[in-house]
Amino acid sequence: MSLISCIPRCRVITIKRFHTHGAAVIGNIDGLDRADLTTAQLMKKVKPFIWPKSDVPEASRIKLTVMKTGALIFGAKGLSLAIPIFWKDLVNTLTAIEAGNIPSLENVAVISAPFAAYAAVSLLEPTVDQYKSYTFATVKQSTTRKIGRGLVEKLFSLDHRFHTNRETGALLKAVDRGNRAISTVLHATCIVFTPAMFQLACTGAFIWHFCGPLYAGSLLLSSGLYTAFSVKFTQYRTPYRIAMNKADMDAGNLATDSLLNYETVKYFANEKYEATRYDGKLANFEQAALKTDRTLALLNMGQQAILGSCLLFNLGMASGILDFGQASIAAQTMSLGEFVMIASYFQQIQRPLSFLGSTYRDLVQARTDFETMWRLMEEQPELGEGTRTLSMDQDLEVRFNNVRFAYGDGNQILNGIDFSIRPGERVAIVGGSGSGKSTLAKLLFRFYDPQEGSVQVNGEDIRDYNLKSFRERIGVVPQDCVLFNDTIYNNIRYGNLNATEEQIIEAAKVADLHRSVEEMNFGYDTIVGERGVKLSGGEKQRLAIARCFLKDPEIVIYDEATSSLDSLTEQRILSSLDKATENKSLLVIAHRLSTIVNSDKIIVLKDGKVAEMGNHAELLALNNHYRKMWDIQSNEKDTSKKVSENDGAEARRRKSIAMIMEPKTCCGGKC
Known part of the structure; x- marks a missing residue:
């Protein structure tokens, strides 16, 4: 069984997933669920990026680079294996010269050949070894980039429900660790494990040939002990490493959440409270990290003890101190050069074995991180996607047909909604908080699908349309506009990159x-x-409106888009938008009824149902829900106006008193 196949099935971080009925599958980013990805499966997933199919761009170049790297890897190991042999020949030659077995006139000529061979191989081996890393960097970075891009594309393809139930900091850290895990996996398998196994096998064969089976058996036995100890102790350490990662993730999540709520922290002067909370998380990380570091030190001590004992045992046999009937210096059945060769081989094998130990530890963690990332890659969108497309010259008519919808918590939001939006029609949705106004917009944009009924465009269920072609025809100005950390120009340009x-x-x-x-x-x-x-709240919403206008969609959704603007600016924008959106279908979700009085159709939602429908005048005439809302807002407006007038009168009165009491006003400052 190879060292790689011994890697335990590690616990991994998983991501919340949701099925179409809205119930959550238990799982979060806490590192408690088991992985079932074997090493062979892991390499199978990475293989297409290292050895791509012929129809993949630059496939030939990538394959050539991989073959070149492979040749350099085994070439470097071959040169490394030759160094002790040439060193043996050089030592034996020097010993013969010192013993006087070679005429003095021939000393230089005799020593030149083994010295030249030893010098050439010693200089060439590190050059080839480093050039191997130079070449392999292309493969490693190219693979990391492709998988990273694929992961980002996958995350953007997942549903709104997935993203609203994620832990942002933990997810980003999982993605980052997954990207770094790719480099670790490639380096471990291609640069460390495979060459090390090759070197170990060849070293055992050479020692058997030159020194006998006892020395070769000692080498293989010590290598087996080293491997078994590393595997078992690393399995023992794995829970500590997982606990450390979880503590690190918890601390990162808390720091991210605190910084994102920077203003809230300042509002309540809770800086010390947040620092104390963060310090508590860091204390947990400190304890977990201490256990990880201490067990790592014990692992290193054990590994070095095994390697050191093996070297001393073989040198004892070679010198003759330990006599098991083997060739030795004392028995005059081994040359000094062979003694030096044995020492060189055992010292040489220590390096890859040490790398095997440390790389194995890294590979265990990398496999955990890679498993997490690959679970994300294999996450499937809840929403299916049709194949129908909408032509750009096609007018769009929207219909909500007996739509019923509830979020994952089971709370029914919409209970049989029926209405339509004809091409060029302006439809407004009003109602109390939680009545389902914004949910209608999310269903139209197909962030979610209704549990019952359908949302139709031109008589076809929107589930039958290609999502990209459908969403390109809809523009949204959200209530809470979130912008990219970029320039104003680029944020507006995002609506139309061309x-x-x-x-x-x-x-x-x-x-x-x-x-x-x-x-x-x-x-x-x-x-x-x-x-x-x-930017101010009003500036952000105006930027969102500009971005939507630049997109020039056929259907525009305004989700209380002017709620943060003052009345004067709001009226200017609405006037401009009336002109800019002429002949477009509008779905306006409004709180201020004064902004939607000119709508062709106003829909009043109550308890998830259409309570009233009609234009402004018709709904006022019904003298029901809409009329009550209108009267309340009108009274608030009148009260606000009176307060403003009273404040103005009070200000004028105070100003008059101040002028009367001012000395220079009453007598020129002489009194």
């Missing part, structure tokens, strides 16, 4: 953002900060 500078600026003007940007020191090159923290 847009010109003129189109981007025009989009900013439509969203009433251009003037604010021009007043900034760096204009459109201003970095918005992580999640857009350097």
